[in-house]
Structure formats: structure tokens, C-alpha cells
Amino acid sequence: MEISLSGKLAVVTGGSRGLGRGFATSLLEKGAKVVILDIGKEEGEETLKKLQEQFGKDNVYFYRCDVTDRKQFEDTMATIDKDVGRLSVMVNNAGIFNEQDWEKMISINLVAMIRGTKLATDLMKKDNGGDGGVVLNISSIAGLGWYMNSEVYCASKFGVVGFTKSMALNSDTLKWDIRYLCMCPAFADTALIGAIKESTGLHKEVDTGIEKAGGILSVQEVADGFMKMILTSDNGGLAVISKMGLTYKQDEQK
Numbered sequence: 001m002e003i004s005l006s007g008k009l010a011v012v013t014g015g016s017r018g019l020g021r022g023f024a025t026s027l028l029e030k031g032a033k034v035v036i037l038d039i040g041k042e043e044g045e046e047t048l049k050k051l052q053e054q055f056g057k058d059n060v061y062f063y064r065c066d067v068t069d070r071k072q073f074e075d076t077m078a079t080i081d082k083d084v085g086r087l088s089v090m091v092n093n094a095g096i097f098n099e100q101d102w103e104k105m106i107s108i109n110l111v112a113m114i115r116g117t118k119l120a121t122d123l124m125k126k127d128n129g130g131d132g133g134v135v136l137n138i139s140s141i142a143g144l145g146w147y148m149n150s151e152v153y154c155a156s157k158f159g160v161v162g163f164t165k166s167m168a169l170n171s172d173t174l175k176w177d178i179r180y181l182c183m184c185p186a187f188a189d190t191a192l193i194g195a196i197k198e199s200t201g202l203h204k205e206v207d208t209g210i211e212k213a214g215g216i217l218s219v220q221e222v223a224d225g226f227m228k229m230i231l232t233s234d235n236g237g238l239a240v241i242s243k244m245g246l247t248y249k250q251d252e253q254k
């Protein structure tokens with residue numbers, strides 16, 4: 001069964017550039033309203049301008065928000081609920097690769113993803129006046145396997161998989177009418193690749209890894225897999241997006 005996104009409100013963290021901007025664009029193409037949350041003010045405002053030109057002023061919003069700042073994240077979500085509308089789609093996408101500043105990486109990749117999921121759940125759950133919806137958390141291939149010089153990144157992304165799959169099993173999920181989904185991209189063509197090379201020191205190895213994987217994913221390829229999950233995946237869907245396309249893990253067949 002495919003859901004309709006027309007007129008639905010979506011929030012995308014880290015949506016100013018890279019994969020997040022791709023997800024925001026896909027949601028807008030399907031008729032959703034999109035709020036981008038990002039720490040980068042200039043990039044956010046630039047993206048807002050471009051997307052508003054393409055999809056209309058009333059359909060795209062940008063709030064500068066550091067998702068590691070608990071109060072800022074909570075206040076921003078409350079403001080969106082009051083000023084923009086009722087949330088239906090939450091995309092916890094903001095992430096970094098920085099093994100040196102590993103505590104910050106855990107705060108963004110894992111803690112903020114958990115917080116975003118909980119804040120969205122409170123706004124969407126049917127027994128709290130919400131309309132239900134979908135939370136899609138962005139993990140990585142590094143959330144299912146292990147990579148050299150990437151210990152904390154892998155730990156953070158394994159955490160995203162474990163948390164999201166377990167949320168999907170929460171005994172109240174059916175009552176809430178919320179689907180919890182997790183997507184694991186392989187190497188994709190964004191600024192993160194430079195950060196991986198710099199942080200791990202594995203410049204050649206990353207290029208070889210990309211070659212072995214059949215090349216680098218375009219943002220559009222990842223966004224297509226993302227949209228397929230949003231529209232059709234059952235609660236608990238966990239999928240890899242690679243050059244082979246979107247592949248569900250274990251018992252999740254689509």
C-alpha cells in the first residue's frame with residue numbers, strides 16, 4: 001500500500017545540503033510541506049531560497065537549529081507544531097564523520113537522532129491528538145558492518161539501527177500509528193566523503209572502497225530509495241541503499 005504525502009508536514013534534520021537536501025526535495029515533489037532544520041545558517045537560507053522558488057514560499061521553511069542542543073531542538077519542534085502544522089514525517093538525517101571529536105559525533109549521530117524520534121513521536125502519536133506518521137532514521141552501511149579507523153562512527157550508526165528497530169517493536173506503536181524505518185546508505189556523493197578521508201587518513205582506501213562498491217551513489221539515487229521506503233515500507237523496515245538498489249534486510253521483504 002502506498003501512502004499519500006500531499007499536504008503532509010515533514011521535518012528533515014541536516015537538510016541544508018547533501019542527502020538531507022535530496023530528501024527534502026523528494027518530499028516536496030510528492031506534495032509535502034518541508035521544514036529543514038540545520039546548524040548551517042548560510043547554507044540553510046540558500047537552500048530555502050532555491051526550494052521556495054521551485055515549490056512555493058508556503059511549502060518550505062528553514063529553522064536554524066543545533067540538534068545537539070536539547071532546549072533548542074525541543075523549542076524548535078514546538079514552534080513548528082504551533083506555527084506550521086501537525087507533523088507527519090520526521091527524517092533524522094543530520095550526521096558527521098569525525099573520529100577525533102567522537103563525543104560530538106555521538107551527540108549528533110545518535111543522541112540527537114533518539115531525541116528527534118522521541119519529539120516526533122510525542123507530536124504524531126494518535127493518543128496525544130496526533131495523526132500518526134513515519135520516522136525515518138539515517139544510519140549507514142557502517143551501521144551493519146565494520147570499517148577501518150571508523151570505530152565511533154560505526155558505534156553511532158549501529159546505535160541508529162538498534163534504536164530504530166526496537167522503537168518499531170514498542171508495544172504502543174500500533175496505538176500510535178507510527179512507522180519507524182531505518183535506511184543504510186553506502187558511499188554517497190556528499191561533503192561527508194571528504195570528512196571520512198580526512199578523519200580516517202584512508203584517502204586511497206576510500207576511493208578503492210567506492211570502486212569496489214560499483215561507484216558512488218548520487219544524492220538522487222539515495223533519495224529515490226528513501227522515498228520508496230517512506231511510501232511503502234512496513235513499520236520496522238531496515239534497508240540498504242547501494243548501487244544494487246534498495247535491499248531490505250532479514251525478514252523485511254519489499
Ligand SMILES: NC(=O)C1=CN([C@@H]2O[C@H](COP(=O)(O)OP(=O)(O)OC[C@H]3O[C@@H](n4cnc5c(N)ncnc54)[C@H](O)[C@@H]3O)[C@@H](O)[C@H]2O)C=CC1
Binds near residue numbers: 017093
Ligand atoms: N555521504 C555518505 O556517503 C553517507 C552518509 N550517511 C549519513 O547520511 C547523513 C547525511 O550525511 P551527508 O548528506 O552525506 O553529509 P553532509 O555533511 O553533506 O550533510 C550533513 C548535514 O548535517 C548538518 N548538521 C551537522 N551537525 C548538525 C547539528 N548539530 N545540528 C543540525 N544539523 C547538523 C550539516 O550542517 C549538514 O547540512 C548522515 O547521517 C551521514 O552519516 C550514511 C552513509 C553514507
Ligand SMILES: CCCCCC(=O)/C=C/[C@H]1C=CC(=O)[C@@H]1CCCCCCC(=O)O
Binds near residue numbers: 186200206209
Ligand atoms: C573501504 C574503506 C572504508 C574506510 C572509511 C570508512 O570507514 C567509511 C565508513 C562509512 C561512512 C559512511 C559510509 O557509508 C561508509 C561505509 C560505506 C562502505 C561501502 C562499502 C560497500 C562495499 O564494500 O560493498
